[in-house]
Amino acid sequence: MSSSQTESKGYKSYLEEDGGRKGILKWILSTDHKRIALLYLYTMMGWFIIGMVLGLLMKLELIAPGKTLMEAQAYNATFTVHGVIMIFLIVIPGLPAVFGNFMLPIQIGAKDVFFPRLNLFSWYIYVLGGILVIISLFGNGPPDTGWTFYAPYSFKTGTNMLPAALGAFVLGFSSILTGLNFIVTIHRMRAPGMTWFKMPLFPWTLYGTGWIQLLATPVVGITLLMVAGERILGIGFFDPAKGGDPLLYQHLFWIYSHPAVYIMILPAMGAVSEIIPTFAKKTIFGYKAIVFSTLAIAFVGYFVWGHHMYTSGMSGAALWAFSLLTFLVAIPSAIKVFNWISTMHQGSISVEVPFLWAASFIFIFMIGGLTGLVLGSLATDVHVHDTAFVVAHFHFIVFGGVGFAFFGAIHYWFSKIFGRKYDPSWAKTGWITFFIGFVGLYGPMFYLGIKGMPRRYFDYLDEFHGPNIISTLGALVMITGFLIILVNLVKSARKGEKTTEMNPWGGTNLEWHVPTPPPLENFDEIPVIDKATYKYD
Amino acid sequence: MSESIAHHDEHRDDEGSKLGIWLFIFTELLFFGGLFVTYAVYRHAHPQAFHMAAQQLDVAVGTINTVILLISSMTIAMATTAIQKKDKGTTLILIGITLVLALVFLVNKYFEWGSKINHGIWPGSPLLDELGKGDTLFFALYFFMTGLHALHIIIGMVLIAVILVRVRKGKITHDNFQLLENGGLYWHLVDLIWIFLFPLFYLIT
Amino acid sequence: MSDTTHHIVSYRTYALILLLLLVLTATSVAVTQIELTRWATIVALLLASTKSAIVLAIFMHLKFDQTVYKVMTIFVVLVIIAVIVLTFFDYGFR
Numbered sequence: 077m078s079s080s081q082t083e084s085k086g087y088k089s090y091l092e093e094d095g096g097r098k099g100i101l102k103w104i105l106s107t108d109h110k111r112i113a114l115l116y117l118y119t120m121m122g123w124f125i126i127g128m129v130l131g132l133l134m135k136l137e138l139i140a141p142g143k144t145l146m147e148a149q150a151y152n153a154t155f156t157v158h159g160v161i162m163i164f165l166i167v168i169p170g171l172p173a174v175f176g177n178f179m180l181p182i183q184i185g186a187k188d189v190f191f192p193r194l195n196l197f198s199w200y201i202y203v204l205g206g207i208l209v210i211i212s213l214f215g216n217g218p219p220d221t222g223w224t225f226y227a228p229y230s231f232k233t234g235t236n237m238l239p240a241a242l243g244a245f246v247l248g249f250s251s252i253l254t255g256l257n258f259i260v261t262i263h264r265m266r267a268p269g270m271t272w273f274k275m276p277l278f279p280w281t282l283y284g285t286g287w288i289q290l291l292a293t294p295v296v297g298i299t300l301l302m303v304a305g306e307r308i309l310g311i312g313f314f315d316p317a318k319g320g321d322p323l324l325y326q327h328l329f330w331i332y333s334h335p336a337v338y339i340m341i342l343p344a345m346g347a348v349s350e351i352i353p354t355f356a357k358k359t360i361f362g363y364k365a366i367v368f369s370t371l372a373i374a375f376v377g378y379f380v381w382g383h384h385m386y387t388s389g390m391s392g393a394a395l396w397a398f399s400l401l402t403f404l405v406a407i408p409s410a411i412k413v414f415n416w417i418s419t420m421h422q423g424s425i426s427v428e429v430p431f432l433w434a435a436s437f438i439f440i441f442m443i444g445g446l447t448g449l450v451l452g453s454l455a456t457d458v459h460v461h462d463t464a465f466v467v468a469h470f471h472f473i474v475f476g477g478v479g480f481a482f483f484g485a486i487h488y489w490f491s492k493i494f495g496r497k498y499d500p501s502w503a504k505t506g507w508i509t510f511f512i513g514f515v516g517l518y519g520p521m522f523y524l525g526i527k528g529m530p531r532r533y534f535d536y537l538d539e540f541h542g543p544n545i546i547s548t549l550g551a552l553v554m555i556t557g558f559l560i561i562l563v564n565l566v567k568s569a570r571k572g573e574k575t576t577e578m579n580p581w582g583g584t585n586l587e588w589h590v591p592t593p594p595p596l597e598n599f600d601e602i603p604v605i606d607k608a609t610y611k612y613d
Numbered sequence: 614m615s616e617s618i619a620h621h622d623e624h625r626d627d628e629g630s631k632l633g634i635w636l637f638i639f640t641e642l643l644f645f646g647g648l649f650v651t652y653a654v655y656r657h658a659h660p661q662a663f664h665m666a667a668q669q670l671d672v673a674v675g676t677i678n679t680v681i682l683l684i685s686s687m688t689i690a691m692a693t694t695a696i697q698k699k700d701k702g703t704t705l706i707l708i709g710i711t712l713v714l715a716l717v718f719l720v721n722k723y724f725e726w727g728s729k730i731n732h733g734i735w736p737g738s739p740l741l742d743e744l745g746k747g748d749t750l751f752f753a754l755y756f757f758m759t760g761l762h763a764l765h766i767i768i769g770m771v772l773i774a775v776i777l778v779r780v781r782k783g784k785i786t787h788d789n790f791q792l793l794e795n796g797g798l799y800w801h802l803v804d805l806i807w808i809f810l811f812p813l814f815y816l817i818t
Numbered sequence: 819m820s821d822t823t824h825h826i827v828s829y830r831t832y833a834l835i836l837l838l839l840l841v842l843t844a845t846s847v848a849v850t851q852i853e854l855t856r857w858a859t860i861v862a863l864l865l866a867s868t869k870s871a872i873v874l875a876i877f878m879h880l881k882f883d884q885t886v887y888k889v890m891t892i893f894v895v896l897v898i899i900a901v902i903v904l905t906f907f908d909y910g911f912r
Contacts, residue, residue, distance in 0.1 A: 190629050256636045263886075264629035290636055291897060294644035302651070302757070310737030311753045312746075313651065318753075319746025324654055327905055328647055378897065379904055391911035397904065628884075635887060639894045646898045653902055654909050672847065679843050687836040690827070690877045697826045794879075801878045808869050811843075812862035816850050 089495060089593040107192035108596060113178035114493070115199050120166055120174065121562075123206065127161035128555065130154050135517070135551040138544050141536055151534035152220035153235070157213070159223025160240060164247045165206055167478045168336060171343035172254055173202070175485050176282045178493060180258060182587045183276050185267025185605065187597040190260040194253055202250040208243030212236040222532060224333070227314035227325035231306035238307060241300040248293045248300075251339070255289025258282050267586075269605035273364065276585050276609045280367050281346030284374035288335045288342075292378065296332035299325065323388055330381035338377040340474055342370060344481030345412055348434045351488050352416050353610045354583040355431035356423025360610045362415040369408035376405040383452050387461045395454055402452035409445055413438060428581070429503040433484030436511055440480060444473025447522065462532075465525020471518045483507070483561065490565070491580055495593040496572035502564040510557030516550025584610050627791040634795040638802045641765075645806055648758050652813060655750040662747020667817045669734075670755070671725065675815035678721050679807065685714035686804045689773070689797045699787045701780065708777045708793075711800065715770045722763050726756070755814055762810060765803050772796050825882045835876045842869050 090110045094102040103111055134154055137144045146154070177195065181188050189195050212218050212235075219240045221230045230237055262283050266275060303325070305311040312318030314325045353360045360366065382390060382398030390398075416438055425431070447469040450456045460466065491497055520543035525531075529540045536544065579588040590598055656663045692707040729752075733740035736756050741749045776796045779785045785793050846865040854861060875881040880888050 190626070191633065252640055256633060256640075259636055260629050260633050263632055264626055290640050291643050291894065294640045295647045298644050298647035301761075302647075305736065305753075305757060311757065312737065312741075312749045313753055313757075318742070318749045319655070319659070320750070320753075321654070321658075323908070324651060327908070328650065331647070331650075331901060379900060382904070382908070390908045393911040394904075394908035397907045632887075635890065639890070642894055642898065646901070649898075650902055650905055654905065657906070657909055672850075676843065676847055680840060683836060683839045683843065686873060686877050687832050691829055691832050694826055694829055694832070798878055801873055804877075805870050805873055808873070809863075809866050812846055812866050816846060816862050817858065818850055 087591060087595055089591070090596050091495070091593055093596045105196075107188070107196050109177050109181055109188050109192065109195060110493075110594065112195050112199055113174050113176075116169060116173040116177065116202065119199075119203065119206070120169065123161050123165040127158055127166060128558070130158035130161070132551060132555060134158065135548040137534055138536070139548040140544075141538055141541060143534070146534065148534050149220060152222075152532070153218045155532055156220055156222050157209070157218045160209060160219075160244065163223055163336070164244050165202075165209070167340045167474055168247070168251055169202060169254070170340055170478055171347060171482060171485060172258065172282055172285060172339075173199075174482075175278070175347060175489065176254070176258060176343060179489065179587055180261060180279055180282055181265070182590060182594060182598050183279050183585050184262065184265060185270060185586055185599065185603050186261065186265040187599065187602075189257050190264055191257050195257055198250045198253040198257070201246050201253075205243045205245075205247035205250060208239050208246060212239035212243065224329060225300075225303060226329075227303060227306065227320075227322045228316065230303055230325075231314065238304060241303055245297055245300045248297050251289045252293045255286035255293075259286040259290070262286075267602050267605050273367070274605055274608050277349035277360065277363070277366055277370075278343070278346035281342040281349075281370050284370045285339050285342045288339050288374050288378070292332045292335035292339075295328060296336075299328040299332070302328075323385070323390070326385050326388055327381070330384045334381040334384065335374075335378050337470075337474065338373055340478045342373065344437070344478045345370070347481045347485040347488070348416065348437050349412075350583075350585070351430045351434040351484055352419050353423075353612070354488075354581050355426050355428060355434070356420045357426070357582065357612055358419055358423035359612050360415065361418035361421075362411075363608075363610065365411055366415050369411040372408040373405060376401060376408070380405055380452075383457070386454055386457045399452060399454050403449070406445065406449060406452070413442060429500055429507065430484045430488035430581070432504065432507050433480050433487060436507070437477065437480040437484060440472055440476030440514070444469060444476055448473065460525050462530060463525035464521040464529045464531055467531050468518045468521035468525060471521075475518075476514065483510075486565065488581070489587070490568070491575050491577065492587055492592050492594070494569045494572070495574055495576065496568055497575050498564050498568035498572055502560060506557050506561035506564060508557075509560060510554055513550050513552070513554025513557050517547050517554050518550070520544070520547045520550070584612065625789075630791045631795065631798075634798050638798060641802055641806075645758070645761070648754065648761070649809070652754050652758070655747075655754065656813075656817075659747030659750060662745065663751050664817055666744075666748045666751035667814060669729075670815050671728075672815050672818070674721055674725055675811055678718050679811045681714050681718050681721075682804045682807050685711045685718075686801050688714070689800050693790065693794050693797055696780065696785065696787055696790045696793060701783075704780055704793075705777065708773060708780065712770060712773055712777070715766055715773070719763060719766060722759065726759075729756075758810055759814070762803070762806055765806070769796075769800050769803050772799060825879075827876070827879070827882070831876065835872060839869055839872060842872075 090108055093108070095106060095108075097105060103115060106112065133145065134151065137146055137151055137154075177189070180186075215236060217235045219225070219230070219233060219235045219237050221233055221235075221237065225237070225241065230241075262275070262279055302311075302313045306314055306320075310318070312320050314320040314322050316322065349360060349366060380398055380402045382394050383402045386395060386398075416434075420435075447465070451460065451466065451469055487498070487503060524540055524543050524547075527540065529536050576592050578590070578592050581588070586603065587594075589603070688707045689711045692704050692711070695701075695704040695707055729735065734752055735741075736753055741752055773796055776785065776793050779792065842865055846862060849861055849865070850858070874891060880891060
């Protein structure tokens with residue numbers, strides 16, 4: 077299906093379709109999965125900038141011991157809102173909301189997702205959740221509990237817990253509905269001939285992620301309602317004075333929030349699995365191993381939540397059970413890394429921008445993953461729990477993982493989405509600046525954590541000063557890199573050189589066989605699939 | 614939850630729509646699951662107190678409510694049979710009975726709760742504070758879980774009422790009844806939750 | 819694609835199932851009169867699980883549906899049980 081064929085059939089890109097509506101209405105009333113993907117992208121960009129500014133304020137505060145910009149209360153609120161935004165509004169919706177929405181139907185040969193109106197509704201409640209978080213900023217001030225909302229403080233604090241908790245609840249619903257939509261889409265709308273094991277790897281990760289969204293998110297939903305009950309009624313679930321157990325809050329909270337990190341990382345790994353074969357010009361190594369390791373991570377990851385609670389007072393039996401399971405879940409992740417590297421081995425590598433992000437993802441993710449083993453091991457965790465080491469670990473694996481994959485994906489699929497090209501030199505400059513800044517920002521935190529610097533403190537001992545300066549400078553470099561990337565992409569999306577090239581990278585999946593940008597229903601005719609995906613021969 | 618896709622009936626995918634409602638049912642199971650975990654933990658910690666507190670609940674009312682929901686599950690299931698047999702009248706009657714039974718359940722609940730509240734027992738009440746931790750936790754769970762369940766009954770009633778109207782208007786027919794089936798599935802879920810709530814609160818005496 | 823939409827369960831089947839469920843309900847109430855101590859909870863849960871399985875199989879049509887629904891349902895139930903078991907690794911050994 078070449079572009080000249082579709083031009084003669086009256087091809088119109090999805091961006092030119094307006095459904096008879098004008099202005100903003102053609103966006104916010106559209107049920108086209110591609111427009112919804114962009115709606116998520118634009119709103120997430122806005123939230124990311126706010127979250128990043130909050131992070132920067134924290135780093136500026138920490139550039140020196142003692143008060144630099146703010147007192148403890150403001151700092152507590154800052155890291156709380158930073159966490160709430162980054163977790164619930166950015167990395168959990170993350171790649172599924174943007175790239176899942178845009179690419180899933182096309183990659184499986186479908187015209188849209190199964191429930192297009194539900195899809196738009198998911199975005200609406202995403203926006204509503206964000207509004208509730210904004211509301212929590214006024215009056216008594218944003219919560220100062222940390223994004224983890226631990227009881228009993230979360231029901232005793234005078235700050236605005238309820239709007240924040242309600243916001244998180246609503247955002248959870250958005251996540252559940254997206255997962256539900258994707259699962260049904262994958263079950264029912266694969267093109268004829270696309271058996272499960274001919275489906276590309278990014279949809280596979282969306283499938284595994286969808287199940288986690290479905291089965292884990294409701295638990296945090298009920299937990300937040302219970303906290304609300306505690307605040308409003310004094311019901312007693314988590315109040316020791318009434319017989320409640322604060323530890324039960326932690327169990328219920330992490331029963332969701334650990335699987336949540338697999339919601340974050342699986343689609344990121346899926347994007348990397350798309351990018352690497354394309355730029356190695358080689359069939360992915362071990363397709364089935366990657367599929368099964370995806371499902372294994374989703375499954376085992378459900379049962380490791382207690383590793384966030386080693387020092388909380390759990391029984392010895394719980395300690396060793398969770399530690400054992402935590403080590404087990406590392407295995408399938410390692411399998412994926414072996415497969416990616418093996419794909420690159422003896423491939424014909426072209427070092428384009430998406431590949432730079434995917435390759436550096438593997439490097440950063442490995443560090444994040446290995447430091448996770450330090451945390452997963454009981455004896456070492458006691459030493460680094462609640463220190464800067466943990467902060468470094470999760471930023472490496474979540475920001476490094478999801479963030480790098482997101483940047484890789486946007487640079488990979490950019491021309492397909494916008495029908496325009498970005499400047500690759502600026503993109504590469506942005507990448508290296510960001511990468512250096514990232515390591516500079518989070519690397520020192522590993523050292524600081526081992527040396528004993530606690531997390532979530534606005535002050536620290538003088539002996540931690542030096543590495544903190546490096547970290548703050550790293551933040552400034554990283555943000556510079558981010559701005560370079562952002563400006564390059566935004567400018568190019570609006571005014572970059574137009575392109576209709578269907579397959580600029582030589583990829584094998586279906587998205588490279590539809591016009592650039594795709595028409596409204598993606599395919600003139602639903603394709604019939606005969607060969608396996610990622611085949612380079 | 615059971616929207617048919619697209620624009621032509623031959624593209625309608627009832628099986629997919631059904632899968633959608635099943636997936637939603639799974640989320641509801643996990644949603645209540647968190648509360649069942651909580652119940653298990655606190656019952657384990659206060660076995661005697663839970664045993665004694667349960668005696669304050671009226672087994673007869675609980676049993677009647679259980680019977681009511683079981684019958685309503687049967688009637689909504691029969692409604693699917695009726696519509697498949699092209700018997701619109703019977704379909705409407707069966708759906709109507711389901712709604713009435715749901716309402717009776719809620720009325721019973723209202724009186725049950727009312728009685729508790731009149732005796733000074735409600736979430737966070739001073740009497741509960743006096744009675745102690747086991748009682749506080751039992752009734753915290755009782756009100757929260759039956760309350761959340763009642764909310765789902767109300768949602769179910771709205772859904773079933775919408776379905777009733779659509780059957781009447783001929784939008785749900787013998788060859789287009791997935792919405793009815795999906796509504797039935799949701800209703801059975803509400804029944805399932807009660808099947809567990811009943812013994813855990815009323816029968817541990 | 820299976821013809822579940824065409825499979826019609828008779829009124830009689832549904833009525834018999836209701837009867838069975840009512841009998842099980844009566845049993846669970848009656849059983850509370852017997853001093854079962856530790857077994858009381860297990861018996862109550864077993865009866866409730868049996869009732870649930872019947873509702874799932876007949877009222878909710880799982881018996882007549884494609885296997886995938888049975889697999890998914892059993893999977894979800896097992897996950898819930900596993901979560902409770904793991905939680906009791908903590909609470910059971912404090």
